[in-house]
Every structure is written in C-alpha cells, then in structure tokens.
Amino acid sequence: MFGIGLKKRAKQDLRDTPIPEGHHLLExxxxxxxxxxxxxxxxxxxxxxxxxxxxxxxxxxxxxxxGKSVTSLxxxxxxxxxxxxxxxxxxxxxxxxLINMTEEEMESVRGNDIAMIFQDxxxxxxxVYTIGRQLSEGMRLHKGMGKKEAxxxxxELLRMVGIPNAEQRVKEYPHEFxxxxxxxxxxxxxxxxxxxxxxxxxxxxxxxxxxxAQIIELMQEMQQKNGNAIIMITHDLGVVAxxxxxxxxxxxxxxxxxxxxxxxxxxxIHPYTWGLNRSIPEPAIDExxxxxxxxxxxxxxxxxxxxxxxxxxxxxxxxxxxNEVPPIYTTETGxxxxxxxxxxxxxxxxxxxxxxxxxxxxxxxxxGADA
Amino acid sequence: xxDSNVLLRVENLCKEFPVDSGFIxxxxxxxxxxHAVNNVSFDIKxxxxxxxxxxxxxxxxxxxxxIMRLIEPTSGKVIFEGNDVASMNAKELxxxxxxxxxxxxxxxxxxxxxxxxGEIVSEPMVIHNTVPDKDERIEIVRTLLDTVGLNPEHINRYPHEFxxxxxxxxxxxxxxxxxxxxxxxxxxxxxxxxxIQAQVLxxxxxxxxxxxxxxxxxxxDLSVVQHISDRVAVMYLGNMMEYSDWKTLYAEPCHPxxxxxxxxxxxxxxxxxxxxxxxxxxxDPPSPIDPPSGCPFHTRxxxxxxxxxxxxxxxxxxxxxxxxxxxxxxxxxxxxxSIEL
Numbered sequence: 001m002f003g004i005g006l007k008k009r010a011k012q013d014l015r016d017t018p019i020p021e022g023h024h025l026l027e028x029x030x031x032x033x034x035x036x037x038x039x040x041x042x043x044x045x046x047x048x049x050x051x052x053x054x055x056x057x058x059x060x061x062x063x064x065x066x067g068k069s070v071t072s073l074x075x076x077x078x079x080x081x082x083x084x085x086x087x088x089x090x091x092x093x094x095x096x097x098l099i100n101m102t103e104e105e106m107e108s109v110r111g112n113d114i115a116m117i118f119q120d121x122x123x124x125x126x127x128v129y130t131i132g133r134q135l136s137e138g139m140r141l142h143k144g145m146g147k148k149e150a151x152x153x154x155x156e157l158l159r160m161v162g163i164p165n166a167e168q169r170v171k172e173y174p175h176e177f178x179x180x181x182x183x184x185x186x187x188x189x190x191x192x193x194x195x196x197x198x199x200x201x202x203x204x205x206x207x208x209x210x211x212x213a214q215i216i217e218l219m220q221e222m223q224q225k226n227g228n229a230i231i232m233i234t235h236d237l238g239v240v241a242x243x244x245x246x247x248x249x250x251x252x253x254x255x256x257x258x259x260x261x262x263x264x265x266x267x268x269i270h271p272y273t274w275g276l277n278r279s280i281p282e283p284a285i286d287e288x289x290x291x292x293x294x295x296x297x298x299x300x301x302x303x304x305x306x307x308x309x310x311x312x313x314x315x316x317x318x319x320x321x322x323n324e325v326p327p328i329y330t331t332e333t334g335x336x337x338x339x340x341x342x343x344x345x346x347x348x349x350x351x352x353x354x355x356x357x358x359x360x361x362x363x364x365x366x367x368g369a370d371a
Numbered sequence: 372x373x374d375s376n377v378l379l380r381v382e383n384l385c386k387e388f389p390v391d392s393g394f395i396x397x398x399x400x401x402x403x404x405x406h407a408v409n410n411v412s413f414d415i416k417x418x419x420x421x422x423x424x425x426x427x428x429x430x431x432x433x434x435x436x437x438i439m440r441l442i443e444p445t446s447g448k449v450i451f452e453g454n455d456v457a458s459m460n461a462k463e464l465x466x467x468x469x470x471x472x473x474x475x476x477x478x479x480x481x482x483x484x485x486x487x488x489g490e491i492v493s494e495p496m497v498i499h500n501t502v503p504d505k506d507e508r509i510e511i512v513r514t515l516l517d518t519v520g521l522n523p524e525h526i527n528r529y530p531h532e533f534x535x536x537x538x539x540x541x542x543x544x545x546x547x548x549x550x551x552x553x554x555x556x557x558x559x560x561x562x563x564x565x566x567i568q569a570q571v572l573x574x575x576x577x578x579x580x581x582x583x584x585x586x587x588x589x590x591x592d593l594s595v596v597q598h599i600s601d602r603v604a605v606m607y608l609g610n611m612m613e614y615s616d617w618k619t620l621y622a623e624p625c626h627p628x629x630x631x632x633x634x635x636x637x638x639x640x641x642x643x644x645x646x647x648x649x650x651x652x653x654x655d656p657p658s659p660i661d662p663p664s665g666c667p668f669h670t671r672x673x674x675x676x677x678x679x680x681x682x683x684x685x686x687x688x689x690x691x692x693x694x695x696x697x698x699x700x701x702x703x704x705x706x707x708x709s710i711e712l
C-alpha cells in the first residue's frame with residue numbers, strides 16, 4: 001500500500017457520481033465476514049446492516065471482539081483473504097458494490113473516497129518518512145499532484161487541524177510529535193483527499209481526556225466544513241453520546257440494536273444495551289448507585305451459542321432465547337433490535353433502565369405503565 | 372492531620388529519574404532529570420478508598436510504586452502505621468509488605484504463566500509463612516477463589532485459560548491472600564471492557580466491606596474513580612493539584628485543571644452532554660524534564676495571570692478537608708465570563 005513509486009493518477013473519483021435513486025451514500029446489507037482458522041470458523045461479522053448519508057455520524061459501540069473494527073476493515077477491503085472470507089451480504093457505496101471491486105478500483109476508493117483513522121497514532125505512522133511526505137502520498141497518488149503542490153497542501157492541512165508552526169513541522173518525523181499531535185496528523189492525512197466517508201476506529205482511546213476532547217471537537221468541525229459522513233467506532237458510550245446521530249450496538253459479531261442517538265440512550269429495547277447502560281458508573285453527584293454488571297463473559301466467536309448469542313448472559317433469557325436465533329425486529333422509525341421480546345412493550349417498560357428523561361419529566365406516564 | 376485513624380501518610384514525596392546516562396553526565400551539575408513526582412503529600416485512613424487521578428505521565432503510578440518502595444523515592448516520607456517506609460531495611464520492608472499489597476494494571480503480564488492459579492494465590496502465604504500447612508493453604512485459596520467469583524475447582528489451571536476479567540480476579544485474590552490493611556490498585560480496570568469493569572469494581576467494593584481494607588485507587592478514568600473513592604486527589608505533571616472528598620471534588624472543584632478535566636469527560640447521556648459548558652484545554656501537557664516555572668498548569672490554564680508563571684502555588688486548605696494548589700482557588704474560579712476560547 002505504501003509503495004515507493006507513486007503512480008500519478010487523475011481519474012474520475014467515485015464521489016463525483018451522483019447517488020442512484022433509492023440508494024444511500026453507504027449501504028451495508030447483511031454483511032458476513034468469517035475467518036477460517038485452525039480452531040474453526042470465527043464468525044467475526046455476522047449479519048451487519050446499516051445505511052449512512054452525507055453529513056451523518058454513525059457510532060458503532062461494543063466490547064472488544066464484538067466485530068466493530070472488522071466491519072469497517074471489510075468495508076475498506078483491508079482484510080487479508082484468506083483467512084478472511086466474505087460469506088454473504090454486500091457493501092454499496094453510491095450504489096456500487098465495494099465487495100466485488102477489483103483491487104485496482106478499490107485502490108482509488110481507499111484513502112480517497114473512504115478514509116480511515118486508526119486507533120494507535122504511535123504505530124500507524126511510518127517512522128522513517130517525514131510527516132510531509134506521508135501526508136503528500138495520498139494526494140500525489142489520488143489527485144495526481146506534484147511533489148511541491150502536495151507539500152504546500154500538507155502545510156495547509158496541518159494548519160487546519162491546529163498544528164502550530166506547520167511549515168516547520170512538515171519536515172519533522174513522527175517521533176517528534178506527541179500522541180495528540182500524531183492523531184491530528186492522522187486526521188489531516190485522512191482528510192487530505194476530501195473523503196466522502198471518514199472511518200475512525202477508536203481514534204481517542206489511546207489519548208488522555210483533555211486531548212480526546214480536542215480531537216472530537218476537531219472531527220466535528222471538519223465534518224461541518226466538508227459535509228463528510230463519519231463512522232465512529234468506540235467502546236466509550238460517552239463519546240457516541242457526544243457526536244453520533246445514529247448508533248449501532250454490536251455484540252459477538254452481530255448488531256443487537258440500531259437506532260438514532262435518542263432511541264439508544266432514552267428508549268433502548270435490547271437487554272444488552274440496558275446492561276451496558278447499567279455497567280457505566282453514573283456521573284451522579286448526590287449519591288452512588290451500585291453498578292449492575294453483565295454476568296459472565298462474551299462467547300467465543302468460533303462456538304456461538306445455539307440461540308441468541310447474548311442469552312447465556314441475559315438476565316431475562318427464556319428457553320426460547322437459548323434455542324432460537326431471534327429475528328430482527330424493526331419499528332416504524334427504523335430502530336431495530338435482535339431480541340425475541342423487544343417488541344413486547346410491557347417487557348421493555350418493566351426492565352429498561354431509568355434514564356435522565358424518565359427520571360425527571362414523565363413520572364405520571366411511568367406510574368401509568370406500572371399500574 | 373494527627374488523626375489516629377491514619378493508616379498511611381505521604382509527606383513531600385519526590386521522585387526524579389535521571390535522563391542522562393553515564394557516570395559523568397549523572398554527576399555533572401546540570402544533569403537533567405524527569406520530575407515524576409514533586410512534593411506530594413496526602414494521607415489515607417484505615418478502610419477508606421483514596422482515588423488518584425490524572426492524565427498519562429502525571430506521576431500517579433510512580434507515587435503508588437514509591438509508597439511500596441517498588442521504586443526508591445528520591446526524598447520525602449512515607450509513613451505506614453507510624454513507621455517510615457522510606458528508611459526501612461530489607462527485613463522491615465518485607466514485614467511491612469504483608470500489610471500492603473498491589474494489584475497491577477495488566478492482568479496478562481502480572482501473572483506468571485508457568486504457575487497454576489493455586490500457586491499464584493498461595494505464593495504470598497508461602498513467602499510470609501503465614502500458613503505453614505499446605506492443606507490449610509489450599510483450603511484458604513479455594514475460599515479466596517470463591518470469594519472473588521472464580522470456580523474453586525479451577526485451582527490447578529494456568530492463567531492462559533482465563534479471560535482478562537477473570538485474571539484480574541486472580542490478581543485481586545492474590546492481593547487479599549494476606550488480608551492486608553492497604554491495597555494499591557494501579558489502573559485495575561482500565562484493560563477491561565465496560566461490562567467486565569463493572570464486575571471487578573463491584574468485587575473490590577464488596578471485598579472492602581468484608582475485610583475493611585483501605586485502597587489507594589490509581590486510575591485515569593474519572594467516572595470510575597468517582598464511583599469507587601471516598602476521597603479523590605488530582606495530579607498534574609507530578610504535582611498534587613487538588614484533593615477533597617469525592618462529592619466536593621466532583622460538584623465544586625476549585626482548581627481550573629480539575630474543572631477542565633471533569634468537563635472533558637464525555638457523559639453517556641446526550642441531553643446532559645448538550646447542556647454542559649465545556650472547557651477544552653489547548654495544547655499538550657509540558658514535558659516533566661523541563662517543567663514550567665511557577666504553577667505547572669499555567670501554560671494551559673484558561674485563567675492564568677502573570678503571577679502564575681512566577682510563584683508556584685502551595686497546596687492550601689480552601690475549605691475544611693479540601694486542598695487546592697491554585698492562587699485563584701475558589702469554588703468555580705472559571706466562570707463563563709472568564710473563558711476566552
């Protein structure tokens with residue numbers, strides 16, 4: 001990917017083609033990515049679906065090993081195959097399938113139309129090239145820019161992401177930058193070709209909170225300016241509360257719940273989402289409430305439970321849950337969840353955790369539900 | 372401060388790591404060093420949880436390690452049950468460590484892969500010879516494993532057969548094997564997923580209720596520290612900035628750094644998050660090799676004045692039990708009008 005010889009190419013970008021009628025900017029339909037290993041088939045991504053439009057931010061939350069990173073790496077075509085194999089489903093970008101693209105076509109999309117920021121800013125920059133050269137690489141490859149022009153644009157980009165003294169800094173090497181500064185460089189690099197979609201895989205996990213706040217603010221500013229879509233992969237519910245429009249909660253390779261930010265935070269219907277909610281220490285000032293953790297550990301992706309994959313840890317699981325895979329239940333607003341009982345309003349009202357909205361305003365309503 | 376209840380008192384603890392290697396460089400007049408911990412003082416009462424928070428590189432882990440003398444402090448006193456840990460000889464140190472144990476951050480690196488968990492958990496009892504009888508020891512280990520929520524039947528398994536959360540439970544069982552009076556927990560949950568993190572936090576609270584152990588809880592996650600601690604201290608660049616009981620510190624922080632830190636933590640509730648007044652600090656923390664003059668925070672502080680770059684503010688008691696190192700400390704020094712961003 002980071003070859004020395006940079007082919008100059010100035011061809012039609014896919015992002016200039018209009019989105020076909022009835023399609024979204026990005027559509028992921030029932031995507032399945034399995035890894036064939038010695039221990040068996042690892043079902044890393046097992047039926048993920050969502051849509052994304054320009055200017056939107058999708059938050060993908062889940063614990064480690066829930067398949068959130070593999071989903072986005074599959075979209076980018078960055079999974080080694082073998083051992084990986086797409087076992088079904090499709091990813092449509094502006095109506096065109098990314099899964100069926102040739103490597104050459106994919107190369108012009110990757111880093112250009114769809115760009116990615118990785119978790120660890122310490123290891124995702126090449127230590128032997130200057131920041132300027134690494135920033136220029138994408139622009140020279142995708143935009144056919146000359147060396148000088150690309151370097152000028154690099155300075156501009158560094159300035160845009162808030163790096164002081166940019167003319168000097170482009171000549172420096174990654175080790176001369178702090179963690180937060182390197183993550184800014186990664187963002188500048190991802191934005192260099194003005195992408196349609198920016199995938200950020202845990203972009204702030206390795207950073208301190210004060211730096212995290214800076215990076216999130218920067219990503220939002222850039223989105224407002226460029227109108228790109230963001231896929232924000234994180235394990236931190238606080239981060240998605242801050243920036244996401246839509247949220248997908250993943251567990252053991254499948255999305256268990258998907259909805260708008262308000263739906264996920266104030267009207268969650270899946271027991272796993274409730275469990276996550278109750279596991280987080282509340283920022284309450286008055287008194288401390290004990291945490292209610294989710295019992296047990298996530299299942300092995302090689303040997304998923306027969307029924308619902310969350311059933312062994314779910315406090316409400318019944319025989320049906322242990323034996324039958326739950327269907328996806330969708331509401332009118334597009335809010336969906338994968339649970340046998342999530343369309344049972346009484347079940348949800350009885351067991352869902354209290355939120356700041358239910359606690360203050362609709363007390364009367366809650367009383368009605370209890371009676 | 373002369374409270375009979377005080378279990379551990381840290382006075383003016385300092386730790387400097389030399390930067391330059393070699394005999395001449397080390398002994399030259401202008402040898403540089405990393406000022407990891409700078410005049411830190413606090414005390415921990417028996418049975419309480421004292422939280423220590425700060426960003427990476429602020430010296431919180433070094434403080435924890437100096438207290439146990441896993442690394443030698445440069446100067447200062449660590450008084451544990453009336454005896455100065457810093458001046459103990461090896462024999463005294465060993466006896467002291469019976470009462471002070473450590474839980475490490477990384478549950479993958481802190482357990483010997485060649486020992487069964489039975490051996491790991493019983494090792495402290497062997498070293499200190501508290502339970503000479505082997506069968507009795509195994510019985511205690513089984514009880515401990517049961518207490519921390521592991522199956523006692525797994526006593527002969529090896530660490531690799533356990534998940535991260537379970538390994539952290541093994542580390543906790545080991546720390547409790549000697550029924551210590553103080554356990555230093557250095558980021559015990561930061562390597563774990565949220566659902567597992569909650570399990571371990573609950574376990575630590577339950578064990579504290581049962582055994583009355585005091586914790587020094589070191590973490591970077593402010594909401595975790597708030598949840599578990601009775602009192603909380605905030606460190607920045609090796610200095611103690613503020614400490615108080617948890618309620619006051621989180622509700623009415625006096626130090627501008629504490630306020631910025633609290634406001635930077637995203638709250639998992641969009642309504643609350645949208646209504647907050649956020650202070651976003653500019654820049655990175657300065658290097659501890661060459662810390663700024665005056666107040667260590669003045670380079671990033673939104674309300675810094677000329678005085679801040681010259682005089683270093685001392686930790687002073689602004690309200691009873693509430694200590695803060697800032698010239699302008701008062702509840703909420705950063706008001707909307709004073710922020711210019």
